[in-house]
Amino acid sequence: MNDFCRKHELSIPVVLAPMGGGPSTPELAAAVSNAGGLGSLAAAYSNPEQIEQDIAKLRALTKRPFAVNLFSPAAQLPLNSGVSSVVDFLRPYHERLGLKAPELPQKPIENFNEQLDAVCKAAPPIVSFTFGLLPTEAIQRLKAQSTYLIGTATTVEEAVQVEKAGVDAVVAQGSEAGAHRGTFAVPAEEALVGTVALVPQVVDAVRIPVLASGGIMDGRGLVAALALGASAVQMGTAFLACKEAGTSAAYRNALATAREDQTTLTRAFSGRMARGLRNEFIERWNASALTHLPYPWQNALTQPMRRAASAAKQPELLSLWAGQGVRLMRELSAEQLMSKLKDEIKQAWADLKNQLP
Amino acid sequence: MNDFCRKHELSIPVVLAPMGGGPSTPELAAAVSNAGGLGSLAAAYSNPEQIEQDIAKLRALTKRPFAVNLFSPAAQLPLNSGVSSVVDFLRPYHERLGLKAPELPQKPIENFNEQLDAVCKAAPPIVSFTFGLLPTEAIQRLKAQSTYLIGTATTVEEAVQVEKAGVDAVVAQGSEAGAHRGTFAVPAEEALVGTVALVPQVVDAVRIPVLASGGIMDGRGLVAALALGASAVQMGTAFLACKEAGTSAAYRNALATAREDQTTLTRAFSGRMARGLRNEFIERWNASALTHLPYPWQNALTQPMRRAASAAKQPELLSLWAGQGVRLMRELSAEQLMSKLKDEIKQAWADLKNQLP
Numbered sequence: 001m002n003d004f005c006r007k008h009e010l011s012i013p014v015v016l017a018p019m020g021g022g023p024s025t026p027e028l029a030a031a032v033s034n035a036g037g038l039g040s041l042a043a044a045y046s047n048p049e050q051i052e053q054d055i056a057k058l059r060a061l062t063k064r065p066f067a068v069n070l071f072s073p074a075a076q077l078p079l080n081s082g083v084s085s086v087v088d089f090l091r092p093y094h095e096r097l098g099l100k101a102p103e104l105p106q107k108p109i110e111n112f113n114e115q116l117d118a119v120c121k122a123a124p125p126i127v128s129f130t131f132g133l134l135p136t137e138a139i140q141r142l143k144a145q146s147t148y149l150i151g152t153a154t155t156v157e158e159a160v161q162v163e164k165a166g167v168d169a170v171v172a173q174g175s176e177a178g179a180h181r182g183t184f185a186v187p188a189e190e191a192l193v194g195t196v197a198l199v200p201q202v203v204d205a206v207r208i209p210v211l212a213s214g215g216i217m218d219g220r221g222l223v224a225a226l227a228l229g230a231s232a233v234q235m236g237t238a239f240l241a242c243k244e245a246g247t248s249a250a251y252r253n254a255l256a257t258a259r260e261d262q263t264t265l266t267r268a269f270s271g272r273m274a275r276g277l278r279n280e281f282i283e284r285w286n287a288s289a290l291t292h293l294p295y296p297w298q299n300a301l302t303q304p305m306r307r308a309a310s311a312a313k314q315p316e317l318l319s320l321w322a323g324q325g326v327r328l329m330r331e332l333s334a335e336q337l338m339s340k341l342k343d344e345i346k347q348a349w350a351d352l353k354n355q356l357p
Numbered sequence: 358m359n360d361f362c363r364k365h366e367l368s369i370p371v372v373l374a375p376m377g378g379g380p381s382t383p384e385l386a387a388a389v390s391n392a393g394g395l396g397s398l399a400a401a402y403s404n405p406e407q408i409e410q411d412i413a414k415l416r417a418l419t420k421r422p423f424a425v426n427l428f429s430p431a432a433q434l435p436l437n438s439g440v441s442s443v444v445d446f447l448r449p450y451h452e453r454l455g456l457k458a459p460e461l462p463q464k465p466i467e468n469f470n471e472q473l474d475a476v477c478k479a480a481p482p483i484v485s486f487t488f489g490l491l492p493t494e495a496i497q498r499l500k501a502q503s504t505y506l507i508g509t510a511t512t513v514e515e516a517v518q519v520e521k522a523g524v525d526a527v528v529a530q531g532s533e534a535g536a537h538r539g540t541f542a543v544p545a546e547e548a549l550v551g552t553v554a555l556v557p558q559v560v561d562a563v564r565i566p567v568l569a570s571g572g573i574m575d576g577r578g579l580v581a582a583l584a585l586g587a588s589a590v591q592m593g594t595a596f597l598a599c600k601e602a603g604t605s606a607a608y609r610n611a612l613a614t615a616r617e618d619q620t621t622l623t624r625a626f627s628g629r630m631a632r633g634l635r636n637e638f639i640e641r642w643n644a645s646a647l648t649h650l651p652y653p654w655q656n657a658l659t660q661p662m663r664r665a666a667s668a669a670k671q672p673e674l675l676s677l678w679a680g681q682g683v684r685l686m687r688e689l690s691a692e693q694l695m696s697k698l699k700d701e702i703k704q705a706w707a708d709l710k711n712q713l714p
Contacts, residue, residue, distance in 0.1 A: 002712050013712075155618045156684065175532060176551035190618045194533035194551035196581060197572030197681035201617050204685075215554030224553060224581035226712040227705050260558050261512045261547045324554035327513065328561075348584050349713060355359050355370075355583040356706060 004169060004209040004231035007148070008065045008126070011036035012342050013222060015150075015171075015211055016334075017236030018042035018069030018128065019179065021319070022251070022310070026054050028244040028334055030061030035338030038232070039064075040128060044071040047110050048118035055122040067150065068124040072132030072184065073112035075272070077294035079104075085290050086301060093281070093317055097308040108300035116141070126150060130173075131272070132184035133165050150211065152182035154191040159202040159210070161185060169209040171234050172202040176215025178237045178263070178323035180274040188273040192265070196228065203229035217328035219344020223352065237323040242334040250313040251320055254279075258326045269306065269319040271298030277326075280316035361526060361566040361588035364505070365422045365483070368393035369699050370579060372507075372528075372568055373691075374593030375399035375426030375485065376536065378676070379608070379667070383411050385601040385691055387418030392695030395589070396421075397485060401428040404467050405475035412479040424507065425481040429489030429541065430469035432629070434651035436461075442647050443655065447662060450638070450674055454665040465657035473498070483507060487530075488629070489541035490522050507568070509539035511548040516559040516567070518542060526566040528591050529559040533572025535594045535620070535680035537631040545630040549622070553585065560586035574685035576701020580709065594680040599691040607670040608677055611636075615683045626663065626676040628655030634683075637673035 005013050016032040018024055020042035029039030041058055043051045051068070058066055083104055090102040116138055119127060127142055128150035134142075142149060143166065151162035152171045162170045173182050174195025183191040193201075195214040203210050212230035216222060217238045225233045240247050240255055247255075254277055264278045268285035272295040276282070285292075292298045302319075309317035330337060362370050373389040375381055377399035386396030398415055400408045408425070415423055440461055447459040473495055476484060484499055487509035491499075499506060500523065508519035509528045519527045530539050531552025540548040550558075552571040560567050569587035573579060574595045582590045597604050597612055604612075611634055621635045625642035629652040633639075642649075649655045659676075666674035687694060 156616065157618070174551055174553065175549075176554040186618055190621075192532075193617045193681045194531055194553065194572045196531065196552040196578060197533045197574075197617060200575065200577050201682070201684045215551050217554075218557065220557050220585050221553060223584040223709070223713075227580040227584055227709050228577050229708075231712070259513065260550045260554060261514070261543055264547075324550045325558070327558045345713065349709075351586075352580070352584050352706075355588070356580075356702065 002209070002231045008038055010038055010232065012338055012345070013226065013232035014038070014338065014341060015067070015232050015234040016040045016239055017213065017234045018067070019236050019240070020045045023240055023245045023247045025244060025246045026057040026061060028239060028242060029058055029066055031242070031244045031334035032239070032338060033062045033064040033066050035335050037338055038067060038126070040067040040069050043068050043115060043119065045110065046115070048114045051115060051118040052122060055124060065125045067126035067128045068119055069128045069130070070112070070115060070119065070134070072129055072134055074133065074184065075131035076109060076296055079297050080294060082291050082293055086293055086298065089285070089288055089290055090302065090305060093305050097305060097312055097314070097317070099304055099308050102301060102304065104297065105300050109296040120145060123147070128171070130180070130182040133161060139166055153202065154181060154183045155186060155193065156201050156205045158183070158185045159206050163206045163208050167208065169211060169231070170202065170206060171211045171213050172198050172230070174198050174212070174214025176324040177213050178275050179321035180270065180272050183273070199225065199228040199230050215323055215325040217325035219341055219348045221325070222341060222345050223348040237326055237329055239334060239337065240322070241329050241331040242337060244334045248310040250310055250315040250318060254315040254320045255322060255326060255329060258322060260324050260327055263322055263324055263326065267292045267298070269299065269302050271295035274319070274321060275323060277320035277322055279318070279320060359566070359588045365395055367395055367589065369695055369702070370583065370589035371395070371695065371698060372424070372589055372591040373397045373596055374570065374591045375424070376593050376597070377402045380597055380602045380604045382601060382603045383414040383418060385596060385599060386415050386423055388601045388691035389596070389695060390419040390421040390423050392692050394695055395424060395483070397424040397426050400425050400472060400476065402467065403472070405471045408472060408475040409479060412481060422482045424483035424485045425476055426485045426487070427469070427472060427476065427491070429486055429491055431490065431541065432488035433466060433653055436654050437651060439648050439650055443650055443658060446642070446645055446647055447659065450662050454662060454669055454671070454674070456661055456665050459658060459661065461654065462657050466653040477502060480504070485528070487537070487539040490518060496523055510559065511538060511540045512543060512550065513558050513562045515540070515542045516563050520563045520565050524565065526568060526588070527559065527563060528568045528570050529555050529587070531555050531569070531571025533681040534570050535632050536678035537627065537629050540630070556582065556585040556587050572680055572682040574682035576698055576705045578682070579698060579702050580705040594683055594686055596691060596694065597679070598686050598688040599694060601691045605667040607667055607672040607675060611672040611677045612679055612683060612686060613688070615679060617681050617684055620679055620681055620683065624649045624655070626656065626659050628652035631676070631678060632680060634677035634679055636675070636677060
């Protein structure tokens with residue numbers, strides 16, 4: 001077993017990807033941790049009270065290590081002048097869903113420093129983050145209370161920056177990954193490197209443990225990632241259909257029949273590049289040729305539509321985040337899935353022995 | 358050892374990717390075959406005489422199995438009306454290189470049936486192909502003389518079509534792969550699935566052996582691909598710097614310092630989507646917002662510029678095809694590289710044992 005798994009007492013080299021906006025729940029994180037993986041709580045869209053409550057709930061459900069995930073505040077960009085065009089674009093969808101006219105919220109995202117205060121107070125064993133580096137003071141503060149830090153990189157250069165910032169491990173996010181790209185050092189279009197290429201190049205460039213993410217769904221992928229030099233795998237899409245996940249019914253239905261060639265990269269929902277299933281909203285947004293608002297403004301502005309679409313079971317107006325391994329998703333409880341992954345690792349290992357020359 | 362490797366007597370599960378337009382030589386194919394892999398000859402841009410000569414040369418250099426690669430004639434599209442704009446775009450580059458004004462050739466690509474005649478006459482043990490299925494008669498003719506056939510797929514659906522056509526094995530080409538995409542059943546933009554996601558989904562959908570391709574450069578990648586269920590790996594970029602390759606000096610220089618985030622997908626050079634290093638020609642083409650000619654017309658029209666740029670050592674006007682694993686390329690002879698890959702497989706296997714929980 002490798003250092004990362006030993007340190008965090010993982011009997012299965014699986015880290016649950018933090019999946020904000022619904023799928024991530026304390027129940028899901030606890031189930032993964034209890035089954036021998038590392039559960040993660042998505043805290044980036046939560047206010048301090050929610051963070052406190054979620055961590056307390058998670059602690060009541062597991063005695064094992066877990067991670068809390070935050071977004072780098074460096075990803076928050078100032079508003080540009082395109083608001084009225086985007087509001088106009090959204091108007092008919094609001095009408096269709098019976099919502100009042102779209103309006104830009106004053107506060108598009110929770111305050112990072114307040115979130116950090118709540119996280120530091122709750123003192124989870126691990127804090128992971130994406131969308132860039134955390135501020136130096138935040139890193140110092142977390143490290144001063146012995147928090148293990150996991151950053152996110154989509155290129156070798158980003159992984160080197162994460163390591164230089166004093167972070168303990170790095171997720172190498174391949175282009176297959178569902179939901180938001182973690183890219184922060186180059187344009188997102190230039191950082192779409194597949195997992196099989198990204199992981200070994202990152203492993204060669206840093207000394208800290210590397211966690212593979214993107215397109216990995218089963219024991220075959222887990223063994224492959226370890227062979228590439230990863231210490232563990234961060235998996236999100238694989239857990240979307242678990243009963244413990246907060247995935248909405250409309251989202252679950254869309255995922256159940258999705259194919260590997262149905263995902264696309266889009267900024268339509270949030271202003272940041274993310275991978276999800278193509279649907280009406282993405283296609284109409286692309287056809288409009290409008291310029292998105294910068295993150296987090298586009299995200300905040302489209303949120304009422306997405307919430308209402310979810311309640312109304314209208315997947316065509318939802319952000320259906322999914323990775324390219326989506327065909328391999330299983331409808332199991334997290335506990336069952338973890339147990340299956342463990343068996344599959346053994347099977348893949350046995351099959352590999354027969355494959356080798 | 359698996360059936361594919363046993364059948365073709367491979368002691369290293371490596372298939373040399375056929376790399377037309379320069380890098381592919383009989384010497385490179387022979388070196389890979391002689392070292393226990395499967396060498397491939399790129400024949401798609403060769404006339405019947407060249408095919409005959411290349412196969413004869415290859416046979417003189419190795420007694421072991423090898424493959425000859427053709428393009429599906431279904432990929433040849435009729436000319437559209439945009440010729441004069443593309444000619445105007447190319448004019449200044451022709452002037453810069455001291456070439457006469459660009460002119461559309463009457464015959465943009467060799468005749469497939471004549472190529473097939475030459476291949477059938479030479480009767481190589483294996484024929485591989487990409488850009489679509491071969492015509493039914495071609496498949497029947499090759500199979501009648503016991504040729505082993507390897508097709509190419511970039512989605513699950515394409516792999517199923519390849520199998521249904523009676524083909525013996527399929528290359529699953531991940532989005533990381535350098536040079537042309539093999540996509541034929543969906544728009545190329547929708548078929549950019551990373552290797553780690555594509556391979557197991559294809560393996561689950563077909564019974565024929567699956568060869569992984571895209572982003573795999575060393576023993577870690579080879580073991581990973583086998584863990585995903587592949588029977589072998591097709592590698593191109595890894596061999597570009599070998600002395601036996603026909604890679605030009607300017608191309609070699611550009612590759613030597615290339616990073617994983619410097620490749621891009623473009624139709625600028627050939628009209629078909631392909632992955633290569635970003636350079637002046639691609640950027641100016643993108644900025645022009647011109648519509649490319651359909652393949653193979655754009656390919657034929659830009660060829661004189663690329664040949665002259667290669668001779669003049671001007672990488673900014675060359676198609677610098679490369680996959681996303683490019684940082685991991687080694688400057689070794691093919692024999693040395695194959696020997697290293699063999700050692701690395703053993704090392705990756707040993708490391709993996711220690712990694713597993």
